[in-house]
Amino acid sequence: MxxxxxxxxxxxxxxxxxxxxxxxxxxxxxxxxxxxxxxxxxxxxxxxxxxxxxxxxxxxxxxxxxxxxxxxxxxxxxxxxxxxxxxxxxxxxxxxxxxxxxxxxxxxxxxxxxxxxxxxxxxxxxxxxxxxxxxxxxxxxxxxxxxxxxxxxxxxxxxxxxxxxxxxxxxxxxxxxxxxxxxxxxxxxxxxxxxxxxxPRVVERDARPRMPWATILPLSIVSLALGALFGAAEVTTVAFSDEQGATAYAGPLLAVWAAGSLIAGVLTGALTWRRTVLQRLRIGAAAMTLTMLPLALIDSLWAMAAALFVAGFAIAPTLIATISLAEACVPPARLTEGLAFLQTGMVAGVAPGAAFAGLVVDARGASTAYLVSAAGGAIALVAALLTRVTGVVGAVPNHGAVHEQHSPAGVRSDETQGQAPIPGTTRRTRRQTPP
The missing domain is CATH 1.20.1250.20 (MFS general substrate transporter like domains)
Known part of the structure; x- marks a missing residue:
């Protein structure tokens, strides 16, 4: 693997x-x-x-x-x-x-x-x-x-x-x-x-590659919702540990959550997927929502650790799908800018998520506050469902992001991998300037 x-x-x-x-x-x-x-x-x-x-x-x-x-x-x-x-x-x-x-x-x-x-x-x-x-x-x-x-x-x-x-x-x-x-x-x-x-910046505005806003804006909202989910979960987990009389266990609980995401990230990169990136984004967002919901019913440190570990498995695949879809759709001349929208959305979502979770903790207790994280997952799911793949630099096949010079639209990369380039397509090399 x-x-x-x-x-x-x-x-x-x-x-x-x-x-x-x-x-x-x-x-x-x-x-x-x-x-x-x-x-x-x-x-x-x-x-x-x-x-x-x-x-x-x-x-x-x-x-x-x-x-x-x-x-x-x-x-x-x-x-x-x-x-x-x-x-x-x-x-x-x-x-x-x-x-x-x-x-x-x-x-x-x-x-x-x-x-x-x-x-x-x-x-x-x-x-x-x-x-x-x-x-x-x-x-x-x-x-x-x-x-x-x-x-x-x-x-x-x-x-x-x-x-x-x-x-x-x-x-x-x-x-x-x-x-x-x-x-x-x-x-x-x-x-x-x-x-x-x-x-370099082009003088003629018509010559500047256009940002595929119909894709980037919903993905930015996905990232914003992910940031809110993270911020809320961190605050809620600290409060949950404190309620259990084991504040020192907040760090290990969050580490277990991150460990689940880390394992899922390794597996995501090693496996061959038959679903499109957009489909995997929507499935990941749905999985984040569903796996965060049971946390609101848990009142045990050990059960919470197990539930957070499982919930972590939905995080990295969703992040990877979000970035892969942006990379596929944004013109190379504006790729760093496009990815920065996602990063900015995630950073901007952390504070509101933490603040809302804190209010729920004060009003209803720590376990209930995990519903704020579930709401973040639900918002990400809605944004993922509204995402449209427009202004694509190339096809978005079943195995992540791909530019049109790598494989023709509609052809899976596992069908072309290891073969000679198909006429009419060229493969980008590291020292070539992307088109």
Missing amino acids: LAIYRRILGEPGTALFSATGLVARLPISMVGLGIVLLVEARTDSYGLAGLVSGVTLASNAALAVPQARWTDRLGQSRVLPVAITIWGAALAGLMWSVEQSLPLAATFAFAAVTGAALPAVGSCVRARWSYALADNNQRQTAFALEAVADETVFMTGPIVVTLLATAAHPLAGLTAALVAGVVGTLALSAQRSTEPPPH
């Missing part, structure tokens, strides 16, 4: 950019929590800590898409070093501002720049995979691998930042995030051989 993973990681440069991309993404799961731990330790106010962290999330959601657009136009090697340098300086300024008890305006200003400058490394890495691999089966596996990397980041990052901030120094967790982000992103941007070529 793992042979296909060895195959894609054996392509020139792919293992290196995937590994450095993993390191560069660690701040995504470390900075928000690190800010909360630092600000609370210095001000004894969780409210202020949450507000400063929220400013970084809001500014990141506001500037992620424009930054991704610049990355498509200018190239990763030009945008990423500038963005990560500004991010590192702003985060260092934020840490200094809190440590020195500077006016709150300075702290909020540093927080805003920190969020705005954080590069969308996940989108950049997936764009590299799309450029480096011509075969749609392999790209499907690559997106599954990156979903596993995301789960790894969100499983390890919070643990590392918490241990460093509580056992060493309140600044230690954010310092580790700063080093990982700067070193990882600079190492990624230095890898020019696997970098997608830039697509």
Whole structure:
């Protein structure tokens, strides 16, 4: 089963950019929590800590898409070093501002720049995979691998930042995030051989590739609903553990949930699917809704662990299908921008989901609050049902995303894999400029 993973990681440069991309993404799961731990330790106010962290999330959601657009136009090697340098300086300024008890305006200003400058490394890495691999089966596996990397980041990052901030120094967790982000992103941007070529802005608006909004907007809503599901589940699980008199078990419960998603992600990339990507997206969204519903009836830690593990199996396949469908439909010249809409939607959904779950916890108890996560799954399902595959760069066959130069419309990739290219089609190679 793992042979296909060895195959894609054996392509020139792919293992290196995937590994450095993993390191560069660690701040995504470390900075928000690190800010909360630092600000609370210095001000004894969780409210202020949450507000400063929220400013970084809001500014990141506001500037992620424009930054991704610049990355498509200018190239990763030009945008990423500038963005990560500004991010590192702003985060260092934020840490200094809190440590020195500077006016709150300075702290909020540093927080805003920190969020705005954080590069969308996940989108950049997936764009590299799309450029480096011509075969749609392999790209499907690559997106599954990156979903596993995301789960790894969100499983390890919070643990590392918490241990460093509580056992060493309140600044230690954010310092580790700063080093990982700067070193990882600079190492990624230095890898020019696997970098997608830039697509300079065209003067004529008619010549600019059009964004397939009928696909991207519903997928962005799917991502927003997923973010709400995640935010609600995290808050609810912490509250559930507290109600059970075992607050320390909140982390392990969330880790079990993530483990189920990680296993499903590995399996998704290794299997050959006979359903289209859009069908798998809809099935995944339905599965998320149905698997979250029983959690509202559980009143046992062990039963909750088992139920969360099962529910996790619906997460990664849904994420992979969402990204694969976007990759299939968005023109290569705007791929990073298109993927950034999905990432922005997910980030923007976390806070509302957590807030609604908190209100339900206060009113009806923790178990009932899992219905907020189920509602997030239901919204994702509705958005998936409304998704229309329009403006497609190529066919969207049964095995993930594919561009028209890889296989003709209506032909499954397993029917063409290993054969000579069909007349009228050409296979994209890593050093060719995508059309």
